[in-house]
Amino acid sequence: MKICCIGAGYVGGPTMAVIAIKCPDIEVAVVDISVPRIAAWNSDQLPIYEPGLDGVVKECRGRNLFFSTDVEKHVREADIVFVSVNTPTKTRGLGAGKAADLTYWESAARMIADVSKSDKIVVEKSTVPVKTAEAIEKILTHNSKGIKFQILSNPEFLAEGTAIQDLFNPDRVLIGGRETPEGNKAVQALKEVYAHWVPEERILTTNLWSAELSKLAANAFLAQRISSVNAMSALCEATGADVTQVSYAVGKDTRIGPKFLNASVGFGGSCFQKDILNLVYICECNGLPEVAEYWKQVIKINDYQKNRFVNRVVSSMFNTVSNKKIAILGFAFKKDTGDTRETPAIDVCKGLLGDKARLSIYDPQVTEDQVQRDLSMNKFDWDHPLHLQPMSPTTVKQVSCVWDAYEATKDAHGICILTEWDEFKKLDFKRIYDNMQKPAFVFDGRNIVNADELREIGFIVYSIGKPLDPWLKDLPAVA
Numbered sequence: 001m002k003i004c005c006i007g008a009g010y011v012g013g014p015t016m017a018v019i020a021i022k023c024p025d026i027e028v029a030v031v032d033i034s035v036p037r038i039a040a041w042n043s044d045q046l047p048i049y050e051p052g053l054d055g056v057v058k059e060c061r062g063r064n065l066f067f068s069t070d071v072e073k074h075v076r077e078a079d080i081v082f083v084s085v086n087t088p089t090k091t092r093g094l095g096a097g098k099a100a101d102l103t104y105w106e107s108a109a110r111m112i113a114d115v116s117k118s119d120k121i122v123v124e125k126s127t128v129p130v131k132t133a134e135a136i137e138k139i140l141t142h143n144s145k146g147i148k149f150q151i152l153s154n155p156e157f158l159a160e161g162t163a164i165q166d167l168f169n170p171d172r173v174l175i176g177g178r179e180t181p182e183g184n185k186a187v188q189a190l191k192e193v194y195a196h197w198v199p200e201e202r203i204l205t206t207n208l209w210s211a212e213l214s215k216l217a218a219n220a221f222l223a224q225r226i227s228s229v230n231a232m233s234a235l236c237e238a239t240g241a242d243v244t245q246v247s248y249a250v251g252k253d254t255r256i257g258p259k260f261l262n263a264s265v266g267f268g269g270s271c272f273q274k275d276i277l278n279l280v281y282i283c284e285c286n287g288l289p290e291v292a293e294y295w296k297q298v299i300k301i302n303d304y305q306k307n308r309f310v311n312r313v314v315s316s317m318f319n320t321v322s323n324k325k326i327a328i329l330g331f332a333f334k335k336d337t338g339d340t341r342e343t344p345a346i347d348v349c350k351g352l353l354g355d356k357a358r359l360s361i362y363d364p365q366v367t368e369d370q371v372q373r374d375l376s377m378n379k380f381d382w383d384h385p386l387h388l389q390p391m392s393p394t395t396v397k398q399v400s401c402v403w404d405a406y407e408a409t410k411d412a413h414g415i416c417i418l419t420e421w422d423e424f425k426k427l428d429f430k431r432i433y434d435n436m437q438k439p440a441f442v443f444d445g446r447n448i449v450n451a452d453e454l455r456e457i458g459f460i461v462y463s464i465g466k467p468l469d470p471w472l473k474d475l476p477a478v479a
């Protein structure tokens with residue numbers, strides 16, 4: 001059997017590498033229109049940082065895993081074609097700011113129809129609006145020259161930073177297909193691929209629309225938990241409760257569970273916001289404004305949390321950060337990834353720059369070039385293939401990036417911790433304090449420092465959702 005995956009990104013690359021390592025009898029080709037991305041997959045410096053990925057790729061690359069820009073050849077030869085291309089939020093026209101832009105999906109589908117010479121199973125791996133399979137089916141069958149295509153929905157649930165362990169040991173694999181004999185056969189064929197390593201009871205099969213909607217629903221529920229705990233964090237600060245204690249107590253209820261209840265400066269990542277906006281749009285299109293409004297609130301609270309954080313920083317520092325050096329520790333949207341798509345750090349940095357701060361940024365996995373791109377890019381432009389993203393000629397002058405947390409914090413007035421990298425927990429804060437301007441502030445957007453210890457050293461500390469430092473008590477949290 002031959003598998004081809006269109007789109008060698010955060011999903012396509014790791015997912016196919018794991019299929020290749022677990023299924024030595026299957027030949028897997030990952031193809032992409034981006035020449036540098038494929039070159040990187042074929043080099044020692046993979047295009048994405050993901051713990052454990054290097055080892056998996058090294059073991060099967062050149063054996064039964066291939067990365068190529070020859071998209072048409074590999075699609076033509078494949079029995080199963082996964083499509084894992086970008087599905088960004090539309091920035092123009094109908095549904096702008098909400099609906100999914102299916103440009104890349106449609107062009108992939110048309111290309112599949114053009115080059116195919118044998119029947120194929122086409123698998124939606126990208127996250128798409130519910131009912132997309134119907135549109136894809138139409139594109140394929142109207143251009144098929146008699147070739148038969150079966151469309152399956154097989155959404156991906158991996159999280160970045162833990163992608164390899166998530167793929168090795170998934171909570172579930174979801175496969176949706178048409179409820180016809182041909183549809184069932186296609187579902188069975190894909191099920192057999194996963195059955196190489198996933199226990200049968202964890203492979204769920206549903207109809208197409210349930211599979212498509214379950215992916216949007218899962219991301220909406222996960223993001224909703226974070227917005228719920230973040231909303232509580234604001235109330236904790238106002239009342240003297242401690243959000244970590246509240247989360248622990250709430251999560252002990254087995255019906256709620258302990259995971260995904262960490263208050264933060266806000267959730268980021270390429271999907272939560274995009275997928276919820278997409279869900280909101282679908283609800284509106286289906287005449288369900290109340291349901292749309294309900295999910296919109298998850299995004300609103302996330303934006304509120306990021307704003308609230310910036311306002312805390314500015315109001316604590318005598319209501320101005322103009323020309324003050326602020327150290328930003330962490331820029332990626334979470335630890336163990338270099339991904340900065342929709343990271344809360346972008347909004348926080350933009351907020352501080354709006355108040356004329358000077359920023360010194362350190363993230364162990366993010367380059368200066370990436371930070372500059374992110375800070376000068378328009379909303380949602382980041383989610384297009386790299387070579388199609390508009391290049392901004394301007395650099396943000398008040399921003400510099402360094403490769404060391406001590407360098408970033410030297411002479412700074414304040415520190416904002418925006419990613420929970422493990423190395424930040426082990427920093428020598430006494431040394432940092434001695435080299436900072438006084439009073440020295442720490443704003444912990446991830447609740448990773450020991451606030452009491454830092455206060456002992458002399459810092460004024462703000463931790464999300466924790467009882468406030470006396471310094472902060474009478475200052476307005478929201479300007």
Ligand SMILES: NC(=O)C1=CN([C@@H]2O[C@H](COP(=O)(O)OP(=O)(O)OC[C@H]3O[C@@H](n4cnc5c(N)ncnc54)[C@H](O)[C@@H]3O)[C@@H](O)[C@H]2O)C=CC1
Binds near residue numbers: 007011012128159386
């Ligand atoms: N990043 C994540 O953790 C997850 C992402 N998803 C979904 O998976 C999809 C892909 O996401 P990522 O892998 O993060 O995106 P990505 O941007 O890392 O990768 C997408 C790749 O597709 C390529 N591409 C676009 N159009 C193409 C075409 N017509 N032919 C060949 N290649 C093409 C791009 O050059 C790019 O390399 C999205 O729909 C996303 O919502 C789902 C679960 C997890």
Ligand SMILES: O=C(O)[C@H]1O[C@H](OP(=O)(O)OP(=O)(O)OC[C@H]2O[C@@H](n3ccc(=O)[nH]c3=O)[C@H](O)[C@@H]2O)[C@H](O)[C@@H](O)[C@@H]1O
Binds near residue numbers: 219271
């Ligand atoms: O569709 C997707 O793209 C993926 O989106 C998320 O995965 P990911 O965005 O990679 O990472 P998460 O671990 O979910 O974190 C998302 C954001 O929420 C934040 N977060 C997470 C958990 C928490 O308790 N608090 C919190 O603020 C993280 O710091 C991060 O900014 C989902 O967890 C995956 O199941 C899904 O496949």
